[in-house]
Amino acid sequence: xxxxxxxxxxxxxxxxxxxxxxxxxxxxxxxxxxxxxxxxxxxxxxxxxxxxxxxxxxxxxxxxxxxxxxxxxxxxxxxxxxxxxxxxxxxxxxxxxxxxxxxxxxxxxxxxxxxxxxxxxxxxxxxxxxxxxxxxxxxxxxxxxxxxxxxxxxxxxxxxxxxxxxxxxxxxxxxxxxxxxxxxxxxxxxxxxxxxxxxxxxxxxxxxxxxxxxxxxxxxxxxxxxxxxxxxxxxxxxxxxxxxxxxxxxxxxxxxxxxxxxxxxxxxxxxxxxxxxxxxxxxxxxxxxxxxxxxxxxxxxxxxxxxxxxxxxxxxx
Numbered sequence: 006x007x008x009x010x011x012x013x014x015x016x017x018x019x020x021x022x023x024x025x026x027x028x029x030x031x032x033x034x035x036x037x038x039x040x041x042x043x044x045x046x047x048x049x050x051x052x053x054x055x056x057x058x059x060x061x062x063x064x065x066x067x068x069x070x071x072x073x074x075x076x077x078x079x080x081x082x083x084x085x086x087x088x089x090x091x092x093x094x095x096x097x098x099x100x101x102x103x104x105x106x107x108x109x110x111x112x113x114x115x116x117x118x119x120x121x122x123x124x125x126x127x128x129x130x131x132x133x134x135x136x137x138x139x140x141x142x143x144x145x146x147x148x149x150x151x152x153x154x155x156x157x158x159x160x161x162x163x164x165x166x167x168x169x170x171x172x173x174x175x176x177x178x179x180x181x182x183x184x185x186x187x188x189x190x191x192x193x194x195x196x197x198x199x200x201x202x203x204x205x206x207x208x209x210x211x212x213x214x215x216x217x218x219x220x221x222x223x224x225x226x227x228x229x230x231x232x233x234x235x236x237x238x239x240x241x242x243x244x245x246x247x248x249x250x251x252x253x254x255x256x257x258x259x260x261x262x263x264x265x266x267x268x269x270x271x272x273x274x275x276x277x278x279x280x281x282x283x284x285x286x287x288x289x290x291x292x293x294x295x296x297x298x299x300x301x302x303x304x305x306x307x308x309x310x311x312x313x314x315x316x317x318x319x320x321x322x
Contacts, residue, residue, distance in 0.1 A: 007320060007321075007322075008095055008096055009097075010096070010097050010317060011098045011099065011307060011308075011311055012099050015099075015317065016098065016100075016102045018316070019307055019310040019316065020103070020307055021106075022138060022141045025142075026113040026114060026117075026145060028110070029111050029113075029114050030114045032299060032301075033111075033272045033298075034275050035063065035065045037270075037275055037276035040064050041062065041063040041298055042061060043060075043061045043243060043296050043298040044297065045059065046221070047059070056074075056075055057076065058071065058072070058073045059295075059297035060072075061301045062301075063302060066305045067089055067090050068087055068090070068095070068301060068304075069088050069089075070088065070301035072084070072086075072100060072300045074104075083101045083103075084097060084098065085100040085103060085304050086098075087301065087304050087308060094320075094322055097320060098304055100300065103300065103304065103307065104300065105134055105138045106138060106303060107300055107302075107303045108138060108139075108218060109138025110138075110142055111242055111293055112139050112194065112218055113142030113146050114146075114271065114275075115242075115291040116142070116143050116192065116291075117146040119281045120143075120146075120214040121285065124147045124149070124192050125147070125149055125150045125151065125191070126151045126152070127140065127143055127149055127190065127192045127193070128152075128186035128188075128190040128193040129153065129194050129196070130154075130156070130186055130193075130196065130197050130203045130204065130227065131194075131195065131196035132154055132156035132158070132161040133196070133198075135219065136154075139196045139218060140169055140194070141173065143192060143194065143216075147192070149173075149192075151175070151177075152175060152178065153178055153180045153190070154166055154177060154178070154186065155181075155183050155203075156179075162179040165179070166179040183203060183204045184204070184205070186204065188209075190213060191210070191212060191214065192213065192214050193213060193214070193215045193216070194216045195216070195217045195218065195219055195227035197227055198225075199220075199226075200220075200224065200225045201226065205231065206228065206230070206231025206233075209232065209288055211286040211288065212285055212287065212288065214288075214291065215288070215289070215290045216291045216293070217253050217290065217292050217293070218293045221294040222250060223249075223255060224252055225252045226256065230257040230262060233253070233254060233257035233263050236290035237287035237288055237289065238281060238289045239267050239269070239292070240269055240274055240281060240289070240292070241271065241291075241292050242271050242295070243271075243294070243296055247268065247294055250294045253292055
């Protein structure tokens with residue numbers, strides 16, 4: 006069978022956030038059972054461009070895969086490659102939308118395990134591409150009624166609130182101060198490009214879940230050391246990957262108020278080997294940097310659906 010090429014339009018047509026949550030949930034459970042392996046992102050860079058590469062193998066899918074993407078001043082370009090266990094190329098996928106879906110879906114998986122069951126309000130930092138999927142995912146796993154969205158750009162947060170209110174049929178409200186998206190809320194999500202903390206960790210309510218997903222460089226952080234100090238439970242998409250990339254923990258490490266023995270893998274939470282929440286009043290923190298396993302698993306579902314519907318362009322190998 007020839008390998009196929011799938012475009013961003015194909016991804017948009019064949020996948021949605023609920024499917025992505027199911028796929029990512031299974032991927033983490035299978036990883037916890039020893040049926041997958043993930044290699045964290047590495048970067049090669051020269052002036053003007055960064056090449057990011059990451060890979061994973063999943064015996065339960067019968068596939069291996071890699072994601073490579075470039076970032077320049079002109080933007081980012083993402084591609085996912087999939088092969089079977091004989092090493093034969095199966096697909097090459099334009100993977101920007103796929104990456105948005107898997108990032109949001111992973112937060113959805115974490116929120117299902119870590120957020121209070123009746124959490125109905127969300128504070129959201131960020132009004133961009135990733136923030137959309139974050140909100141969609143959390144709304145799929147919790148009975149969300151009201152969202153308070155903060156972005157430094159008033160126009161963007163207002164437009165985001167209008168768009169997402171209509172899309173999700175919930176009350177999404179733009180707010181003028183960071184405190185309004187953090188204080189006394191059961192779920193707080195950060196999905197920004199900020200290099201510095203976007204809210205004060207002292208504002209968090211008891212029992213809150215913080216999902217920090219925007220920073221994957223050691224030089225960047227969206228949360229302050231107070232969030233890390235106050236968190237009773239800290240869960241990572243991958244502790245190994247977060248040790249290499251999560252700048253959110255750097256200040257707390259330097260201050261001696263955090264060490265990596267406090268963090269556990271999401272796969273271990275889902276398998277029952279680790280605890281997601283000690284008590285109802287525990288503050289919990291989920292840190293995600295993004296994993297190739299999520300891309301490969303969602304790419305496998307995409308490939309299955311493409312085959313069923315006859316979608317994709319054949320490649321000459």
